Amino acid sequence: MSATRGHPDVRAESAAAAAAAAFRDERAAVLATLIRHVGDFQLAEDAVQDAFAAALTAWPRDGVPERPGAWLTVAARRRAIDRLRRDRSVADRAARLAELVRLDTHDDEAAMSEQSAIADDRLRLIFTCCHPALDLASREALTLRALGGLTTREIARAFLTSEPAMGKRIVRAKRKIADAAIPYRVPADDELPDRLRGVLRVVYLIFNEGYAAAEGERLVRGELCAEAVRLGRLLCELMPDEAEAWGLYALMLLHDSRRAARVDAAGRYVALDDQDRALWDREQIALGLHALERAVRLRMPGRYQLQAAITALHVQAADPDVTDWRQIAGLYGALADLDPSPVVQLNRAAAVAFADGAGDGLDLLAPLLADPKLASYQPLHATHAELLRRAGDTDRAAQAFARAIELSSNTVERAELQRRLAALRVA
Amino acid sequence: MPNYMMLLYSPETPTAEQADHATEMPKWIALNEEWERAGSLVANGRLYPVSSATTIRTRDGETELTDGPFAVTKEILAGYYILACADLDEALKQAERFPIARYGSVEVRPIMDDPTKNPVGDRAAAAAA
Numbered sequence: 001m002s003a004t005r006g007h008p009d010v011r012a013e014s015a016a017a018a019a020a021a022a023f024r025d026e027r028a029a030v031l032a033t034l035i036r037h038v039g040d041f042q043l044a045e046d047a048v049q050d051a052f053a054a055a056l057t058a059w060p061r062d063g064v065p066e067r068p069g070a071w072l073t074v075a076a077r078r079r080a081i082d083r084l085r086r087d088r089s090v091a092d093r094a095a096r097l098a099e100l101v102r103l104d105t106h107d108d109e110a111a112m113s114e115q116s117a118i119a120d121d122r123l124r125l126i127f128t129c130c131h132p133a134l135d136l137a138s139r140e141a142l143t144l145r146a147l148g149g150l151t152t153r154e155i156a157r158a159f160l161t162s163e164p165a166m167g168k169r170i171v172r173a174k175r176k177i178a179d180a181a182i183p184y185r186v187p188a189d190d191e192l193p194d195r196l197r198g199v200l201r202v203v204y205l206i207f208n209e210g211y212a213a214a215e216g217e218r219l220v221r222g223e224l225c226a227e228a229v230r231l232g233r234l235l236c237e238l239m240p241d242e243a244e245a246w247g248l249y250a251l252m253l254l255h256d257s258r259r260a261a262r263v264d265a266a267g268r269y270v271a272l273d274d275q276d277r278a279l280w281d282r283e284q285i286a287l288g289l290h291a292l293e294r295a296v297r298l299r300m301p302g303r304y305q306l307q308a309a310i311t312a313l314h315v316q317a318a319d320p321d322v323t324d325w326r327q328i329a330g331l332y333g334a335l336a337d338l339d340p341s342p343v344v345q346l347n348r349a350a351a352v353a354f355a356d357g358a359g360d361g362l363d364l365l366a367p368l369l370a371d372p373k374l375a376s377y378q379p380l381h382a383t384h385a386e387l388l389r390r391a392g393d394t395d396r397a398a399q400a401f402a403r404a405i406e407l408s409s410n411t412v413e414r415a416e417l418q419r420r421l422a423a424l425r426v427a
Numbered sequence: 428m429p430n431y432m433m434l435l436y437s438p439e440t441p442t443a444e445q446a447d448h449a450t451e452m453p454k455w456i457a458l459n460e461e462w463e464r465a466g467s468l469v470a471n472g473r474l475y476p477v478s479s480a481t482t483i484r485t486r487d488g489e490t491e492l493t494d495g496p497f498a499v500t501k502e503i504l505a506g507y508y509i510l511a512c513a514d515l516d517e518a519l520k521q522a523e524r525f526p527i528a529r530y531g532s533v534e535v536r537p538i539m540d541d542p543t544k545n546p547v548g549d550r551a552a553a554a555a556a
Contacts, residue, residue, distance in 0.1 A: 133481040133494060133515055133519065135495070175476075176494070179475040179476070179537050180479045180481065180515045180537045182514065182515045182516075183514040191516075
């Protein structure tokens with residue numbers, strides 16, 4: 001790498017920074033379009049990787065191009081042509097080569113007529129990465145790799161697994177897309193609602209993997225939250241009329257706004273009531289409330305919007321005592337109609353306990369406690385303990401706390417439960 | 428004349444000597460040609476690895492997909508279909524329609540293209556290059 005003019009170090013540094021920025025901002029779009037052109041995930045990814053390597057050599061020497069994305073698109077396409085010429089194992093190789101060569105010789109025309117297709121490419125990529133024929137963990141990993149631009153190493157760290165194991169998972173998923181001919185397209189209207197729910201679920205799972213991270217893992221897994229929020233924003237940009245996309249984006253922003261307050265200086269979990277509300281990120285709350293308004297204006301209610309509305313009521317309360325529990329309990333009731341899962345029922349019971357008293361909350365818990373399938377469901381016992389404590393039933397509260405502690409796998413959470421159990425005995 | 432289905436099983440990762448394609452290939456081709464001439468070959472194909480499989484079940488009107496081969500040992504292989512489909516989405520849509528999907532399962536496995544039957548692709552590729 002040698003620069004012929006200017007200060008080589010400065011040029012190299014700013015070119016490297018430009019390449020890093022382009023990698024973050026343009027990679028998904030460049031990759032998404034190239035996959036459509038070559039019809040092969042792995043080949044496209046390799047070619048995009050080559051193009052970024054080429055940028056790191058060329059940009060410090062020749063200067064950063066005016067449109068880095070366009071430069072990378074052309075470079076990646078040429079690398080794909082080279083690779084296709086060498087690799088005889090790719091199916092439909094001839095047709096793909098011909099199409100790429102055509103695009104390469106008529107670049108300007110093609111670019112004009114392709115604008116709308118390119119806008120859809122990232123959506124195609126999202127729907128392919130989140131295809132229900134791939135297992136859930138592969139969908140998360142592939143989405144982070146292809147759209148989030150995380151390296152395999154970063155994804156492996158975030159999912160607390162080894163790099164080779166994660167690499168194998170991603171390679172297997174890409175091979176299945178190719179072998180089983182998982183289509184590269186946005187689903188037709190009749191399938192779209194179902195498939196979109198699947199996409200939103202993957203993004204929310206990624207967020208939760210980061211959000212629920214235990215002590216010590218918090219730093220490495222925190223970036224999952226940031227990536228999920230970025231993916232959420234991308235979905236809103238690409239599908240601005242989907243209320244639930246906005247709902248999910250709002251929900252993640254509002255949850256994430258409390259990140260700094262959820263752990264104290266010693267790394268211990270801090271419950272909502274005890275959080276220092278000055279640490280909540282006001283800017284992010286404003287963004288979240290704005291996204292929620294956009295969602296609600298579309299008049300298509302859904303579970304992410306309801307959850308975002310609940311979270312919005314929490315973060316808008318200046319202190320825990322003024323939280324609008326009655327409205328929160330009502331929203332949980334609506335949510336339980338859409339999604340009668342134990343998690344929702346449990347939160348509903350807790351909200352009702354705050355709005356109407358611990359006894360009413362305990363009544364709602366009774367059917368969950370009677371369900372043998374939920375016998376080892378830790379949050380049920382933690383909530384049960386808390387409601388019993390508030391109802392003044394110390395003995396049974398202590399039993400429930402002990403059960404919740406026994407079932408807890410998160411060190412931060414376990415310490416908090418032990419603290420509450422100890423406080424119960426003192427009182 | 429009745430038809431018989433032959434199900435071919437292989438170790439998941441055959442050792443190098445087990446799968447010595449150079450010596451095996453002529454034998455496969457000879458068998459295919461012999462049965463084709465005799466008119467006894469109804470259909471055959473080589474499957475992609477099990478990792479490319481998707482298993483579909485419908486329960487109470489809900490479709491469940493599993494990434495991977497069918498694994499419930501209480502179920503037995505009861506029949507087979509080979510359908511030409513545009514892509515996996517179409518294949519899954521058709522697979523969902525089998526009545527057995529409601530109480531059994533349908534494993535959808537892609538079949539490899541037979542390069543000996545479709546040599547056109549590679550010649551055209553050479554021309555384009």
